[in-house]
Amino acid sequence: xxxxxxxxxxxxxxxxxxxxxxxxxxxxxxxxxxxxxxxxxxxxxxxxxxxxxxxxxxxxxxxxxxxxxxxxxxxxxxxxxxxxxxxxxxxxxxxxxxxxxxxxxxxxxxxxxxxxxxxxxxxxxxxxxxxxxxxxxxxxxxxxxxxxxxxxxxxxxxxxxxxxxxxxxxxxxxxxxxxxxxxxxxxxxxxxxxxxxxxxxxxxxxxxxxxxxxxxxxxxxxxxxxxxxxxxxxxxxxxxxxxxxxxxxxxxxxxxxxxxxxxxxxxxxxxxxxxxxxxxxxxxxxxxxxxxxxxxxxxxxxxxxxxxxxxxxxxxxx
Amino acid sequence: xxxxxxxxxxxxxxxxxxxxxxxxxxxxxxxxxxxxxxxxxxxxxxxxxxxxxxxxxxxxxxxxxxxxxxxxxxxxxxxxxxxxxxxxxxxxxxxxxxxxxxxxxxxxxxxxxxxxxxxxxxxxxxxxxxxxxxxxxxxxxxxxxxxxxxxxxxxxxxxxxxxxxxxxxxxxxxxxxxxxxxxxxxxxxxxxxxxxxxxxxxxxxxxxxxxxxxxxxxxxxxxxxxxxxxxxxxxxxxxxx
Numbered sequence: 001x002x003x004x005x006x007x008x009x010x011x012x013x014x015x016x017x018x019x020x021x022x023x024x025x026x027x028x029x030x031x032x033x034x035x036x037x038x039x040x041x042x043x044x045x046x047x048x049x050x051x052x053x054x055x056x057x058x059x060x061x062x063x064x065x066x067x068x069x070x071x072x073x074x075x076x077x078x079x080x081x082x083x084x085x086x087x088x089x090x091x092x093x094x095x096x097x098x099x100x101x102x103x104x105x106x107x108x109x110x111x112x113x114x115x116x117x118x119x120x121x122x123x124x125x126x127x128x129x130x131x132x133x134x135x136x137x138x139x140x141x142x143x144x145x146x147x148x149x150x151x152x153x154x155x156x157x158x159x160x161x162x163x164x165x166x167x168x169x170x171x172x173x174x175x176x177x178x179x180x181x182x183x184x185x186x187x188x189x190x191x192x193x194x195x196x197x198x199x200x201x202x203x204x205x206x207x208x209x210x211x212x213x214x215x216x217x218x219x220x221x222x223x224x225x226x227x228x229x230x231x232x233x234x235x236x237x238x239x240x241x242x243x244x245x246x247x248x249x250x251x252x253x254x255x256x257x258x259x260x261x262x263x264x265x266x267x268x269x270x271x272x273x274x275x276x277x278x279x280x281x282x283x284x285x286x287x288x289x290x291x292x293x294x295x296x297x298x299x300x301x302x303x304x305x306x307x308x309x310x311x312x313x314x315x316x317x318x
Numbered sequence: 319x320x321x322x323x324x325x326x327x328x329x330x331x332x333x334x335x336x337x338x339x340x341x342x343x344x345x346x347x348x349x350x351x352x353x354x355x356x357x358x359x360x361x362x363x364x365x366x367x368x369x370x371x372x373x374x375x376x377x378x379x380x381x382x383x384x385x386x387x388x389x390x391x392x393x394x395x396x397x398x399x400x401x402x403x404x405x406x407x408x409x410x411x412x413x414x415x416x417x418x419x420x421x422x423x424x425x426x427x428x429x430x431x432x433x434x435x436x437x438x439x440x441x442x443x444x445x446x447x448x449x450x451x452x453x454x455x456x457x458x459x460x461x462x463x464x465x466x467x468x469x470x471x472x473x474x475x476x477x478x479x480x481x482x483x484x485x486x487x488x489x490x491x492x493x494x495x496x497x498x499x500x501x502x503x504x505x506x507x508x509x510x511x512x513x514x515x516x517x518x519x520x521x522x523x524x525x526x527x528x529x530x531x532x533x534x535x536x537x538x539x540x541x542x543x544x545x546x547x548x549x550x551x552x553x554x555x556x557x558x559x
Contacts (some may be wrong), residue, residue, distance in 0.1 A: 054558050072406055084328040084397025088328065103407045224417045246454075284434040312488045 003028055004153050004184035009058035012044050012208075021208040022058065023235040027186065031179050033199035034188045035289075037297055041208035042188040043083070043259060046157050050080040051185065063152050073088035079146030080211070085139050089131040093122050095143050096130060104149035120174065133292075136167025142176060154178065156187040160194060172198045192289040206297045219292050222276040226261025227291065228268065228284050229253045232278030241267040261285075323409040325415025326422075329389060331422065335494040347378045347427045348434050353426030354497075356438065362502045371435040372523035376516055378431060379424045379459045380490060384483045387466030391479045392472070397539030403557065410551045416467045417547075421459035437514070447526040450494050455556060458519040461543035471557060490516050495524075515542055 005027040012020040020041040025032075035043050047053035049060055051071040058068060065073040066272075087096050098115060101109045117126045119283050120140040130138060139159060144156055159175070160168040172278045176198060180183055189195050195202050196216045203213040212219060228244070231253050240246060240256070244264055247255040261284040333339060355370040363369045393399045402412050432451075437440055443451060466483075473479050493507060495518035500508055511517050518535045523534045545556075 047400075052400060053404050053559065075404055075406040078404065080401060082397040083402045084400075086401055088332060090332045091328070095331070099328055099406075103321055103402075105320075106350075133470050257463035277436075298429060 003061075003064075005032075005060070005062050005186060007049070007058065007060040010045070010048060010055050010060050010266065011057045012041070012048060012053065013056040018208050020048070020055075020205075023205075023210055024058075025203060025210070025213065027184065027201075029179075029182065029184050031175060031185045031187065031198060033195040034186065035190075035192065035195055035202050035293065036188075036205035038190075040205040043157055044123055044208075045205070046080070046155050046186070046188060047048060049117075050078060050155050051075055052080075053103075067177060077092040078155060079149070079151040079153075080155045081142045081146050081149055081157065081159065083143065083161055085119060085135070085138055085162075087130050087133075087141050090129065091142075092127050092129055093133070093137075093141050094126040096141055097148055101148045105263075106149050112148055116147045119147065119177075134167070134171060135163050139167070139171055140174065143178075147178070151183065153184045153186060156185065158190065159189060159191065160316040161224055168194065170227075174198075182202040192293055193222035196289040204293060204296055207309045211296045212292070216289055220287050220289065221297065223287050225257040225259055226284050228256040228258060228261050228265065228282065228288055230256070230268065230272070230282045231280045232277045232311060233280060234275070236272060236277050239271065239275075241271050244268060321352065321394055321411035322414040322418060325402075328417045329415065329419040330422070333419075337520050340467060343423060343427055346381075346495075347374065347431045350374050350378065351431050351434055351438070352420050356433070358497075359451055362499065365439075366442075367435060367438050367440045367525060369499070369524075370497075371431065371440050372451075372520050372527070373494070374435075375428050375431055375455060375492060376458060376494075376519045377496055378427050379421075379455050379519070380462060380487060380516060382424035383420055383459055383462030384466050384487050386416065386423070386463050387470040387483070388479055389420070390470040391473065391476050395475065408555075409557065410554045413464065413467055413550055413554045417460055417463040420467070421456055421461035424463075425452065425455060426458045428450050428452075440525070443526060447529065450531070452524055454522050454539070456520055457536075457539055457543055458515075461515070461539065461546055464543070464547045464550040468546075468553050479554060485552055490514060493522050515539065518542075 005025065007023050007025045010020060010023040011018070023041075025044060034045060036042050042051065042243070049062055049067060050269070051074050054068060056133050056135050061067070062074045063077040065077070067074050078293055088099075091099075093111060093119065097113050098109070100309070101113050106112055111188050112193070114123070117123050120143055122140060122144060123138065125137065127135065130141065133141065143159075156175070160171050163171065173196060175185055175187065187199070199216060200212065201215050204211050215220075227247075236254070241264065244258045244267075247257050249255065257270070265284060269282065272279050309315060351374050355367050355374060358366075390399070393402070399412070403409060453529070469482055470479055473482065493510040494514045495503075495511050496516065500511065503511060508542045515538075518539045522532045522539070525535075
């Protein structure tokens, strides 16, 4: 596996705030998802890797080139789609793509523009003003712009934010197809289910620190326990059969965790009935990436006083 | 070099496709000329329209240039700038694309004023002087738009840019020789007016009406433009977010 992106102790400070803390990653030809709560340093990481922001310390190489000393070479090999959805609504789809084709100085420009519009299924609307495009189409147009010079690494910051379910699915289909064409895709997202489904590997950031990096399947199996949710009427004194842990209450439900949860269900039901409580419903599910995420990431609300100045600095510099 | 043209093309197309923005760009300078040029009572000259036209020309370039800085603010807020900065094309092309577009738009507005002033009775300049007038206006436009675009690069939102615009445009406007000649303005104002770059452009264009070329004023403008553009290029090359 060739290394497309390699970071070593990559760090970014904003004053006293450490937005990214000694991040070391090695990313090959894959769809790599960077997950984390708001303000965990995802976008800061992307900005450093795309040469837009200087690291405070540590280093990063993209396609073998250093992001600080060889920024221009890095820019030749990458494309970056920020989360803002920046397409010119007064230009046509084709004109939007042509601008990037020209700026990249590609050969056989017109052919290439047709090709990427075709890949993104925008051909029949290519000569309409982007003003008339839906959100999903605009995002696909941005992908077309990003593809026009055949980058080796594609950086996508929240590519599905604000899109409806069908549009999101389509974007991910395209992202997977691009990986099939040999492109490395580095994507940040808030949507765990999407990352679970589409990313080869994910990294979870919390307060700028890497807390986990692996394939979604491995991360889920690492917890290894199923989640059992039960709703009962009557009293339960807290005794449990062996191998089941009480996790807490979620509204009216009692939540337990257990290895091989479905095997433990009859015992649990018997335990409730022995105490005179009756079980109204019970369900078992395997953990999702959400559960992993929440178990690894401290929730922001209990992180002490809200430092307004820091928060603003972070937002502004993001 | 070509990259500058591509960025220029983008801004030009976007401007031309907004009908209201084109309309207002053409009507505003005309309104200035009519309200300031014809409505103010003056006693120091018999042909006020000849006197005021160079002032209005330069003020229009000033307004166009300072307003043009907001183009970059919007590119920044809307995420375009990040995309452009991540391109291998030299970053100063973004700057040059902007200042070429802003200056071109200003010169188009200046043309409206020249035509209108002629219709209102201003004397017509001979071709060489007219060409020099355009040259001086272009130089002034490049200077001011490089300045405003570079300031915009370092500001984060439109409100602060509007604040900057107001702080800079008002004093530059009122302490220039646009509205009155040096000998009628209050004596405390005279040194400020003389040192004001806006006056360099106005004085040079006024001198052209008498067939004179004020090399010292034009030279000062040129020098200032070179310095400001050099600083701007440096800032654009080095910019990080």
